[in-house]
Amino acid sequence: MSQQDPSAGARRLPLSTILPFAAPNLPLSAISVAVFVYLPPYFAGHLAVSMGLIGLVWGLIRLLDVPVDVGLALLMDRTRTRLGRYRLWLILGAPVLMIALYQLFMAPRGFGGGYLFAWLAALYLGNSIVSLAHSAWGATLTRHYDERSRLFSLITAAGVLGTMAVLVIIIGASSLGKTDAQGVQAAGWTIIALIPITVALAAIRTPERIPVDLRSQRVPWRDYWEVLTKPDLLRLFLAQMALTLGPGWMSAIYLFFFKASRGYTTQESSILLAAYILSGLPGALLTAMLARRIGKHRAVMVTTTAFSLGLFSIFIIPRANLLLGLPTMIFEGAMASGFGLLISAMLADVGDEIRLKQGKQRISLLYALNTLAIKIASAFAIFITFPLLAALGFNPAEGAVNTHAAIHNLDITFLLGPIVFVMLGGACMIGWRLDAHRHGEIRARLEARDVELEAALQELPAPFAATALDPRTAG
Numbered sequence: 001m002s003q004q005d006p007s008a009g010a011r012r013l014p015l016s017t018i019l020p021f022a023a024p025n026l027p028l029s030a031i032s033v034a035v036f037v038y039l040p041p042y043f044a045g046h047l048a049v050s051m052g053l054i055g056l057v058w059g060l061i062r063l064l065d066v067p068v069d070v071g072l073a074l075l076m077d078r079t080r081t082r083l084g085r086y087r088l089w090l091i092l093g094a095p096v097l098m099i100a101l102y103q104l105f106m107a108p109r110g111f112g113g114g115y116l117f118a119w120l121a122a123l124y125l126g127n128s129i130v131s132l133a134h135s136a137w138g139a140t141l142t143r144h145y146d147e148r149s150r151l152f153s154l155i156t157a158a159g160v161l162g163t164m165a166v167l168v169i170i171i172g173a174s175s176l177g178k179t180d181a182q183g184v185q186a187a188g189w190t191i192i193a194l195i196p197i198t199v200a201l202a203a204i205r206t207p208e209r210i211p212v213d214l215r216s217q218r219v220p221w222r223d224y225w226e227v228l229t230k231p232d233l234l235r236l237f238l239a240q241m242a243l244t245l246g247p248g249w250m251s252a253i254y255l256f257f258f259k260a261s262r263g264y265t266t267q268e269s270s271i272l273l274a275a276y277i278l279s280g281l282p283g284a285l286l287t288a289m290l291a292r293r294i295g296k297h298r299a300v301m302v303t304t305t306a307f308s309l310g311l312f313s314i315f316i317i318p319r320a321n322l323l324l325g326l327p328t329m330i331f332e333g334a335m336a337s338g339f340g341l342l343i344s345a346m347l348a349d350v351g352d353e354i355r356l357k358q359g360k361q362r363i364s365l366l367y368a369l370n371t372l373a374i375k376i377a378s379a380f381a382i383f384i385t386f387p388l389l390a391a392l393g394f395n396p397a398e399g400a401v402n403t404h405a406a407i408h409n410l411d412i413t414f415l416l417g418p419i420v421f422v423m424l425g426g427a428c429m430i431g432w433r434l435d436a437h438r439h440g441e442i443r444a445r446l447e448a449r450d451v452e453l454e455a456a457l458q459e460l461p462a463p464f465a466a467t468a469l470d471p472r473t474a475g
Helices: 015-022 025-046 051-064 066-078 086-105 113-141 145-175 180-205 220-228 231-252 254-261 266-278 280-294 296-315 322-358 363-391 404-427 436-459 462-468
Strands: none
Touching: 015 113, 015 145, 015 180, 025 051, 025 086, 025 113, 025 145, 025 180, 025 231, 025 254, 025 266, 025 363, 051 066, 051 113, 051 363, 066 086, 066 113, 066 363, 086 113, 086 180, 113 145, 113 180, 113 322, 113 363, 145 180, 145 266, 145 280, 145 322, 145 436, 220 322, 220 363, 231 254, 231 296, 231 322, 231 363, 231 404, 254 266, 254 404, 266 280, 266 322, 280 296, 280 322, 296 322, 296 404, 322 363, 322 436, 363 404
């Protein structure tokens, strides 16, 4: 069933705009792999920090981080400066993120809970600022249903390149005779170096247009409450949580599973992970094409079902067989690559619907809630799996020999979590109604109103034009 945007004939965004803007997703995506896949085992195995402490502090930080994104979103949506709205915040978050990454990747052996708590908090604050500003800015770059799928697919592809750079470094470190710990540290330095370069590219090369907000007599909290309780947004929130927790659960215990259960070395496990991530390049583009044909919500249901069915094949493949393991990881990575980009594109569509009704841009708040879902799910991925494996008798220490029962428990844990949550994320899309046709109608009404409002403002003297805007957003 083909989905056609009534405004599909509009000019597409040029690559000269998309590629510089997508650049910050290189380090942001690299962080998601380096921090969640490699850093916890590095802490537990090399720096002698207990698994219970790591799981507890990680989960606690994520829960305490809950109101941060909403607060940042409210500030961003009220920001109007000469630098723009999102450009300013993107620049401000970069140094915070860089300092926190240095302190974590170069942490001293046997550090305590206070050290981990402080620098994880700084890491997530910096990451929240940069990722929220980048996502919200991206939602304003194009107004069209299908073009948003294309934009976010290319942003996802940029993220794949960033994570691949990290994996190449870790794999290369093993090939050069370096230890696993040295490989992790080198990955940290790479991410730190990428942040200022990519943020500068986006800030310098990307245009930013702040839409005019309508003046309103409504109390602001009523508008915010209306957004927070919007059924479509609640559905996307739950879907994002499930689609983060499923792969995040798998990532948290990835190295434990592939080394202890499947018999791969760290280098071979990293090669399989690299295949998983690299397949996100074609996977993201194919997902965007699929969404254009059948709609974004149906594309979510197709990819989540395929991912869950494909995960079973990991247990069919003979142990420690790298060549036979590659096809499964490539397929899984291609399917998983569409989860985030489809949710991001659908959020932008919901943001247009909200702006049509309220007359104000709430896109930062929407992406803050999306980031909040990601944070909660990511926290539970480590908060649940690490203590669970410890309780089930699994020993993560370097050189440890685990019992058959402990390995069996590891297998069951690795399989069930991702399948249950990914299928739940797909089920959230059943009955979704904001398709290409409905969004085209919304965009037509928005554009007509924007043209009328901007024309009216141009006819007013400058002081009167300023007061015609909502006083909370005019600047």
